[in-house]
Every structure is written in C-alpha cells, then in structure tokens.
Amino acid sequence: MADTDRPREPGRGRGTVLAALALAQFICSFAGSNMNVMINDISEDLDTTVQGVQVAITVFLLVMAALMIPGGKLTDRYGRKRCFLTGLVVYAVGALLCAVAPGLGVLILGNSILEGIGTALLIPPVYILATLLYPDLVSRARAFGVIMALGGIGAAAGPLIGGLITTAISWRAAFVFQALVIAVIVVLSRRMQDPLPPDPARSFDTGGAVLSAVGLVLIVTGILAADDNVWLMLGLLAGGVLVLGWFFHRVRAEEASGREPLLSLSLFRVRTSNLGLVTQNVQWLLLMGTSFTVAAYLQVVRGYDAIETGVIFTAATLGLLASSLAAERLSKRRSQRTLVMTGFVLSVGGIAILIALASASTNPWAYAPGLLLIGLGLGVMLTPSVNVVQSSFPEERQGEISGLSRSVSNLGSSFGTAVAGTILVSGLTSGAYAVALLVLGAVGIVGLVAAGLLPREPAPGAAP
Structure with missing residues (x-):
C-alpha cells in the first residue's frame, strides 16, 4: 500500500497517542517490579512465603x-x-481481581495470568505503532526514547511507587492504581488510528503458538526448580528444549508447504537484528534481576520496609530517566552500537559497585552509586537496541518482529527474576546476594560482547 493510501495519525493527535503508548509500557513495566517491595506484606497477608510471591x-x-x-x-x-x-481491558480486570485476592491462587490468576495476557496483547501494538508513525530514525528514536523512558521508569520506580502506596494504604491499592492508569490510557487512545488496516483473512498458527508457549514455560519453570530438585530442573529444561525444537521443525514444515507459520525463520537471518535481540534480552534480565535481588535482600536480610526499599531505588530511577530522555540527542551524536556498548559498560560497572560498597557498608545509601550507574546504563541502551531490531524489517513485518522483540525482552525479565530468585531463596544471606549479582554481571558481559559485534555504522552527525 502506498503512503498516500495509508491513514496516518495527524500531527496534533500523534502526541496524545504517544502518551498512551508510553503510559501502557510504563504500567506493564511497573507491574513487573512493584511487587518486589511487597514481598513481606503480601506473604503475611495471604499466608504464603517469599518463594510463593516470587513465583507470582x-x-x-x-x-x-x-x-x-x-x-x-x-x-x-x-x-x-x-x-x-x-x-487494556483484560489487564484492568486482572488488576482489580488482585486487589480483592483472598489468597495466592487468586493473586496468580489476576496478576500472573490475566495481567500477563493483557500485556501480551497490548505491548506489540505499542512498538508497531511507534515504528509506523515515526518513519525516520531521529523521530523514531525520540518516540522510542519516550516509550522506553516510561517503561524503564515503571520498572525502576516501581519499588518506590509500590512502597509508597503499600505503606500509606495497602499493597492491594497498588493494583487499584494500575486499573486507574489503564482507564487514563483508554481515554487517551480515543483518537488512535491504525496506520495499516487489519487483515481478517490472515491465518494464525494455533499449534505453533501452543508449542512456543509450552517450550518457554518449561524452560523458565526449570530454572525456578533449581533450588528444589536438580533432576527436576534438568528434566524441565530438556523438555523445554525439545518442545522448542518441535516448534521450529513445525515452522520449517509450514513454510515449506506454503503456509504462514507463527514466526518466520527469515526473521533470524538478519545478523544485526539477532544481535539486537540478544542485547534486549540481557538488558531486561539485568534490570529485573537487579531489582529483585536488591529488593529481596533489603527486606528479608536488612529488614527494611516497603517505602525504605523503594526510596533506595530512586537512584536507579533518576539515572534511567536522565539517560532515556536524552535518547534523541544521543542518537544524533553517537552510533547505536556505541550507545549500546556504553550502556553495558555502565551497567556492569554499577553491579560491581553494588557488590563492593554494599558488602563493606551498612549504610543503605551505599546502594545508590551502583543503582545510579545501572539506571544510566540501561537508559542509554534500551532505545537504540529496540531501534536496531525494529528498523531491520519493513512495515509489513512489524507485527512479527515486534512480537518476537517483546517476547525476547520479557523472557529476559523472566530469566532475571528466576535466576536471581533461585539463588536468593536457596539462602538469603550476604553471600547469596553477592553470587546473584556476580551472575548478573557475567550475563551483562555477554551483552557487551553482543553489542560489540553490531555493525560499525557512522555516527549520525558525522560527515559523509
């Protein structure tokens, strides 16, 4: 379809739509981290354990x-x-269900299942719309910068906001807050238009969807089982690998027969996109893993309450906010490869400082320098990593690549929480805290290596 035939969002309404998209990413990221400071409150109120909340x-x-x-x-x-x-509607129903949950089972249904399903439906459109509405690299960097800034703030400030709400009212009120934000997003979305028309005749690979979901569930469940039974862990991991192998075999068969699979293997033939996906996965693994590790340690080992824990995370929030909002300016001066590499260097350095200073001091503000560096690093590289992946494919493939990109990022969040939680639950001590951060730092170095392999494109402001 030619550009003249495609309905574009008018300039004056595009800002409102961008606000809705950014708030959507904010609330989904907030939901993934705000419960970290409610671990004690939820476990006591619902008569469950720290591990039970970690599972949710x-x-x-x-x-x-x-x-x-x-x-x-x-x-x-x-x-x-x-x-x-x-x-948005499914997410809001899940949030309200959590607010009245009588036990862990209902909390998992509302938060883990319904909010998870709602997020999976609403997040891919966020990145597809941002890619289509902002066609050039600089304006797209600005849009992604706003979206990723709000997303990063949601994840980094989730502990502070959640702590304030939990201390002032109740942990249940945090879920009411989420439902209220959803209502605001719905109002902002009234003027939203689809840049591309839907195709009701488009096929959907249900079998592939089931196989991919089951494979990913088995792998993360296997990581969670590491502290209970090594053989169960290995069995689940092996099962996950086999199911995902079956999924990719099915994809090849679907493509060979001329049918449209859930995920085309051609998405993995672009080296730049593949490296960008690795950096995305590691970035969110670092963000959520660090958040869970520090929050759990401060509450369970140091005995801090929700608001004290949240305040300490302000350093990460400020760092992430400052660097994310500078995304447009940075994209004009430095190449995306340079920005991603710089982000990983800062983040890994922040983790090293967390281990060194926090173990040597009982002052809670000893965590601030490390968290600030991690926030700065993540803010610097979140936007260019998304831009690298989304910009590698044409408009007609944005649905596929956006779903894959967000799945990889959220899988990183799952791995971060699962790995850190598994290490901590095995022994919530200073030693376990250090080990968890060392593992996260090692994974950060893997991300740095992947970023270093990205193409060496010239900085946007360089002379030809």
Whole structure:
C-alpha cells in the first residue's frame, strides 16, 4: 500500500497517542517490579512465603514472554488498536481481581495470568505503532526514547511507587492504581488510528503458538526448580528444549508447504537484528534481576520496609530517566552500537559497585552509586537496541518482529527474576546476594560482547 493510501495519525493527535503508548509500557513495566517491595506484606497477608510471591512475579513475566509472539501476530489479523484496547481491558480486570485476592491462587490468576495476557496483547501494538508513525530514525528514536523512558521508569520506580502506596494504604491499592492508569490510557487512545488496516483473512498458527508457549514455560519453570530438585530442573529444561525444537521443525514444515507459520525463520537471518535481540534480552534480565535481588535482600536480610526499599531505588530511577530522555540527542551524536556498548559498560560497572560498597557498608545509601550507574546504563541502551531490531524489517513485518522483540525482552525479565530468585531463596544471606549479582554481571558481559559485534555504522552527525 502506498503512503498516500495509508491513514496516518495527524500531527496534533500523534502526541496524545504517544502518551498512551508510553503510559501502557510504563504500567506493564511497573507491574513487573512493584511487587518486589511487597514481598513481606503480601506473604503475611495471604499466608504464603517469599518463594510463593516470587513465583507470582516470575509467572507474570513468563506469561508475557510466552504469549508476546502470538500477540504480535494477532495485530495483523485484528488490527493494532483493537488488540491494544482488548489487552487494556483484560489487564484492568486482572488488576482489580488482585486487589480483592483472598489468597495466592487468586493473586496468580489476576496478576500472573490475566495481567500477563493483557500485556501480551497490548505491548506489540505499542512498538508497531511507534515504528509506523515515526518513519525516520531521529523521530523514531525520540518516540522510542519516550516509550522506553516510561517503561524503564515503571520498572525502576516501581519499588518506590509500590512502597509508597503499600505503606500509606495497602499493597492491594497498588493494583487499584494500575486499573486507574489503564482507564487514563483508554481515554487517551480515543483518537488512535491504525496506520495499516487489519487483515481478517490472515491465518494464525494455533499449534505453533501452543508449542512456543509450552517450550518457554518449561524452560523458565526449570530454572525456578533449581533450588528444589536438580533432576527436576534438568528434566524441565530438556523438555523445554525439545518442545522448542518441535516448534521450529513445525515452522520449517509450514513454510515449506506454503503456509504462514507463527514466526518466520527469515526473521533470524538478519545478523544485526539477532544481535539486537540478544542485547534486549540481557538488558531486561539485568534490570529485573537487579531489582529483585536488591529488593529481596533489603527486606528479608536488612529488614527494611516497603517505602525504605523503594526510596533506595530512586537512584536507579533518576539515572534511567536522565539517560532515556536524552535518547534523541544521543542518537544524533553517537552510533547505536556505541550507545549500546556504553550502556553495558555502565551497567556492569554499577553491579560491581553494588557488590563492593554494599558488602563493606551498612549504610543503605551505599546502594545508590551502583543503582545510579545501572539506571544510566540501561537508559542509554534500551532505545537504540529496540531501534536496531525494529528498523531491520519493513512495515509489513512489524507485527512479527515486534512480537518476537517483546517476547525476547520479557523472557529476559523472566530469566532475571528466576535466576536471581533461585539463588536468593536457596539462602538469603550476604553471600547469596553477592553470587546473584556476580551472575548478573557475567550475563551483562555477554551483552557487551553482543553489542560489540553490531555493525560499525557512522555516527549520525558525522560527515559523509
């Protein structure tokens, strides 16, 4: 379809739509981290354990990761706006259910399942719409900068906001807050238009969706089982690998027969995009893993309450906010490869400082320098990593790549929480805290290596 035939959002309404998209990313990221400071309150109120709350947090992130690819595919068939609004409604129902949850089971249903499904439906349209509405690199960097800034703030400030609400009212009020934000997003979305028309005749690979979801669930569940039974862990991991192998075999068969699979293997033939996906996965693994590790340690070992824990995370929030909002300016001066590498160097350095200073001092503000560096690093690289991946494919493939991109990112969040939680639950001590951060730092170095392999493109402001 030619550009003249495609309905574009008018300039004056595009800002409102961007606000809705950014708030949507904010609330989904907030949901993934705000429960970290409610661990004690929820476990006492619902008569469960720290591990039980960790399972609820991880399952929420896992459901998002498992369903994000199908969610991205559905946008082609039913339209970006319809999937976005449907996801908002499902999410709001889950949030309100959590607010009245009598036990852990209902909390998992509302938070982990319904909010997870809602997020998988609404997040792919966020990145598809941002890519289509902002066609040039600089304006797209600005849009992604706003979206990723709000997303990063939601994840980094989730502990502070959640702590304030929990201390002032109740942990249940935090879920009411989420429902209220959803209502604001729905109002802001009234003028939203779909840049591309939906295609109701588009096929949907249900079997592939089931296989991909089951494979991812088995792998993350295997990580969670590490502290209970090594053989169970190995069995679940092996099962996950086999199911995902079956999924990719099915994809090849579907493509060979001329049918449209859930996920085309051609998406993995672009080296730049593959490296960008690795950096995205590691970034969110670092963000959520660090957040869970520090929050759990401060509450369970140091005995800090929700608001004290949240205040300490202000350093990460400020760092992430400052660097994310500078995304447009940075994109004009430095190449995306340079920005991603710089982000990883800062983040890994922040983790090293967390280990060194926090173990040597009982002052809670000893965590601030490390968290500030991690926030700065993540803010610097979140936007260019998304831009690298989304810009590698044409408009007609944005549904596929957006679902894959968000699935990889949320899988990183799941891995971060699962790995850190598994190490901590095995022994909530200073030693376990250090080990968890060392593992996260090692993974950060893997991300740095992947970023270093990205193409060496010239800085945007360089002379030809």
